Amino acid sequence: MEVTYGTVWNDCLEVIREQVEAENFNTWFKPIVPLRVDGDVLTIQVPSQFFYEWLEENYVPVLRKAIHTVLGPTGRLEYSVIVDSGNQTHPPVAVNYPNTLRRSAVNDVSSSDDYSPFTYKAVNPQKINSRLNPNYTFDNFVEGDCNRLARSAGVAVAKKPGVTSFNPLMLYGGVGVGKTHLVQAIGNEIKNNLPDKVVLYVDQNDFTNQFLDALQNNKLQEFQNFYLQVDLLILDDVQFLAGREKTQEMFFHIFNQLHQNGKQIIMTSDCPPRDMKGFQERLLSRFKWGLTADLQEPDFETKLVIINRKMKADGIEIPTEVAEYLAYSVDTNLRDMEGVLNSLIFHATLLKKEIDLELAKEVMKNIIKEIQTDVSVDFIQKTVSEYFKVELEALKGKLKKREFVIPRQVAMYFCKRYTQLTLALIGENFGGRDHSTVIHALESVEDMMKTDMNFRATVEELGKKLKMRM
Structure with a gap:
């Protein structure tokens, strides 16, 4: 036979x-x-x-x-x-x-000139739903020390997607620090200035669901072919692909071919690649090919700009003392800040009242559970370090340079004034110092306040900011 x-x-x-x-x-x-x-x-x-x-x-x-x-x-x-x-x-x-x-x-x-195994029937970029929020732009993204590197990299990528060494661009940070805003701003900039580019924003949940649907319906080829036509792929919350072996496998191949063809890849995560668990090593290594940049919680000045810009956009003038109170009191993330501002506007409209410090404090009581009647050591240290523009760890550490010593002594002074801690416990919070060091700090601050009027004004201003929290 x-x-x-x-x-x-x-x-x-x-x-x-x-x-x-x-x-x-x-x-x-x-x-x-x-x-x-x-x-x-x-x-x-x-x-x-x-x-x-x-x-x-x-x-x-x-x-x-x-x-x-x-x-x-x-x-x-x-x-x-x-x-x-x-x-x-x-x-x-x-x-x-x-x-x-x-x-x-x-x-x-x-290498053939006639065709490429990675080229598929083109789609019209004007007909693709990029899934971008047009309200997310570079113009309304507030830049500060907390996000400057990430924003600068984003601007560079938006000008020359797939050409810079920032490919992939991995942005990471906690909840509500502006990652989604920034990556969508990149997408909107490219879409507006380079209309022939196919731009797609997708979060990992949608990507995974699409993949599973394609797998179940024998449409994996169509699924992959679609993604290979994208010029800018933005994958949000990539950390949630952890443990999803088949989805990671698919993304690995899409990543390889997009990168090989000079297409731009942008991802966001809540942590850097080195801290990601449940990922294939070969995928993690590719995450590190380009630039990894973090977005941190905004500092006081950045939050002030965000507050004033938000209120101005809504046609509302907000007193400086209220803006400062909110900037110091909301120390979680920008999403919480947005919620507080919206609630403040709602209460002022409903009650037909001007926005003042009393109304702001009343609103905050109902929203932010973390607000305390006491000021914590952590809050004092953070506030003082931001005011003097020194690293928090340096303020709490043992470096003896004058630029660190004076802010440290001021922080100790306020810890004694606004907390119930003993001198020994205050010292423990500043690098394990003993009570005699704290006594010396208190005496030094009080002496300088008597002889240096500028220094006295600085301490008094800091005191006002801290009392806003009380």
């Missing part, structure tokens, strides 16, 4: 069926078409470049066992990959890859 390629492949499928789950069998093996058998070499046709890479990455042992079972220990497998150039004058073509020479074959094919 003559052995045909169809018979060989059907026998291989029976071996494969015993090793993989039904869902994976239907997704990854049913679409394969046998083309020919030449001695101990079986050639199969797969529907896409991604399909081929997925088989090579995940099912080599399964395929090897099937081939060796059916064709013997010398049996080999070769691929014919369908490639659609997206050009009507060039119909889909097949690229032959020996499974043992995959990397070199990819390099040879991608």
Whole structure:
């Protein structure tokens, strides 16, 4: 009886069926078409470049066992990959890859001038829903020391997406520090100035759901082809891909091909790549290829600008003492600040009252549970370090430079004045100093206040800011 390629492949499928789950069998093996058998070499046709890479990455042992079972220990497998150039004058073509020479074959094919295995039918960028919020722009993103590096990198990427060394651009920081605003500002800038670019913003939850839907409905090729047409891909909250092996696998291939083709990739996370758990190492290494920049909680000056700009946009004048009170009192994140301001505006409108310090304090009582009747050591240290523009750790540490000593002594002075802590406990909060050091700090501050009127004014101003919290 003559052995045909169809018979060989059907026998291989029976071996494969015993090793993989039904869902994976239907997704990854049913679409394969046998083309020919030449001695101990079986050639199969797969529907896409991604399909081929997925088989090579995940099912080599399964395929090897099937081939060796059916064709013997010398049996080999070769691929014919369908490639659609997206050009009507060039119909889909097949690229032959020996499974043992995959990397070199990819390099040879991608250098062709006629077509690329990573090129697909183009989409109209004007018809793509970029999922961007047009209200997020660079103009209304408030820059400060807390985010300057990230914003500068964002501006550079917006001018030359895919060209700078900031590819990928990874922005990380806590909740409500402006990551989503900044990445969407980049997207809006590119979309407005480079209208031929395909821009897409997607959070990891949507990306994962789309992938799972494509997997279930045998549309993985369409899913990948769509993402490979994007010129700027923004993936928000990438940290939630942790533990999702199949989704990471897909993103790995999309990332590789976009990066290889000079497309820009931007991601956000709540932590830097080095602290991410549940990720493939090869994916984490790619996250580090470009620039990683953090966004920190805004400092006092930045929060003041944000408050005044928000209120001005709503046509409301806010007294300086109220703006300062809010800037010092809301020390969580910008989303909480936005909620406080909206609530303040609502109360002022409903009660038909001018916004003053009394109303602001009343509103804050109902919103921010963390507000205390006492001032904590942490709050004093943070406020003093921001005012004197010194690092918080330096203020609490043991460096004896004058630029650190005076702010440290002032902080100790306010800890004694506004908390119930003993001198020994105050000293413990400043690098483990003893009570005699704290006494010396108190005496030094009081002496300088008697002889230096500028210093006295500084301490009094700081005292007012701290009392706003009480």
